[in-house]
Amino acid sequence: MSAPLHNQNHDHITARHFHQWTGSSYPLPADAREKERLQLQHDAVKHMYEDRIILAPVEFNEEAKVLDIGTGSGTWAVELATNTPYIEITAIDIEAGCLPPVLPENVKFQLGTVLELPKKWDNRFSLVHQRCLLLGLEREKWLVALKEIYRVLQPGGWVQLGEPKLWPRDYKDYDRPCTEKLATILRAVADSKNFYADCAEDLGRMLQAVGFTNIKGEIRRQGIGAWAGEQGVAWRKNLADVFNGIETSAMDEGGFGLVNSVEEYDLLLEGFEEECDKVRGGGWEFIIYYAQKPL
Template sequence: MANNGVSRIEHAPREYHEYPGAQYALPTDDAEHQRLLLQHNSIKSLFDNRILLAPVTLRPNDRVLDSGAGPGLWALDFAQSVDPAVHILGIDIASRLFPVSPPQNVAFQVGSVTNLPPDWTDTFTLVHQRLLMLALQIPEWTQALREIYRVLRPGGWVQLGESIAWFEGEYPDKPCMEKLVSLYRSLTKSRNLYIDCASHMPALLKEIGFIDIQAEERPLLMGKWAGADGVANATTNVGVFRGIKTPVLEAGGYGKVTTESEYDALVEGLEKEWEEIPGTKKEFVMFWARKPIN
């Protein structure tokens, strides 16, 4: 039985975060690490191989924070493009995916994006955070952004990347996608995750006190009809649906699936729909904003 009294659907579970109150819906295993690597490269390609859009000038001994770093892919990539005297720190709620031997100017530590150390106030010239829509609950977003604002130096920049989540009822020609989107929405609603944060990000940033708020939106195209990038995008997004299988089935399937094999068939059907029916896409948005000097 699940904790909420709903009958758990038997299945082969993957490895997930294990800490009190964890709501993060994706796994932390080796397969997820590979998915995140492909996703990082896909987003980088989407933005013309730019991983920094904020107009930041970094000087020796400046500090950069990668918030919710996961396996540290952005931090490791970014380290190759800056002076080695720039210090880069990645934090995440767990160390499971941290790189084993990062460069000398890159470090990682366990920490919560909603409760950064008190002595970090006015410390970082740049804070980067990406794709925590399946990690943070609705009230936690304001808290996390307040923490980012606090730890930024006056005049420092934040860069955030989030995708615009799919909505139910918009895919009549793709029944597997429609059902999986419904399951995705049911799961995230039950966990109070803010998957629609991208639509509200400019207002959230303004409310916290950020200025010079900018955004750039680009479409992630799904399927071989969109070339090599489309294949990679489809693979990473199919991987998301594979990744949420355990929490969906542990919650009893939300009245939409009753067995693991039924869920697996939906994902296989989704892959086929994206391959055979051109047009599936998901918008990805980069936001950047500045902390005022005064």
């Protein structure tokens, strides 16, 4: 175990619990609030994809084994386990703090990193699922992760990866100054830890580089804010909570010259939610890729 990554100088940031995995600088918390956010986000992503949690054309038989990497709250794994009780699901994460106290019998959790999956898992899984690791993997680690996924898939097995597209690096929005600033801070947090914030746009190329075939991507767009209905409100809440979750990392870095105090940061969060609801047209994109390990 490493020392806690976040210092304790920001007493007035409501205390959040963070992972303790050596070698990872994943900046989002792992606590009850984050668990709620991940459940909300799961439903919101599922809604974007016509209520499907699997897009890959995989067919499960009684022997099928599925791996969910970076499972977080385990919501995806638990839903799949409930829909298909005859398959065996393994869920891994560097932290267990968001998991429910009890998992279905056919879901087994294991602490671990995608960067070093167990050696005995060679050619084991029919489907490997990984979603929202954009703040979990450094740029040069993505190919390491995808090679590990390739190794643990059976020949003919499928990988499914889902990632959001962030606001562009040069994002300017005079109508949404708080959104613009928080989007810039999110990138600055990612850059400060060398994370690959734009991984969503590179998934297809990386899958090909590792040797996957039948690569397909499906992109969806969702408005953010009350003007975009129930789903718009869900995404506003989710993103507000992501911005809240990175507050400790941002303030640890001195606010990147963009925000000077926790009070100022909290005003930005309030402003973000107001802008989402008042200014129509703000949106967000998500991409799910799936690809096959050759037979």
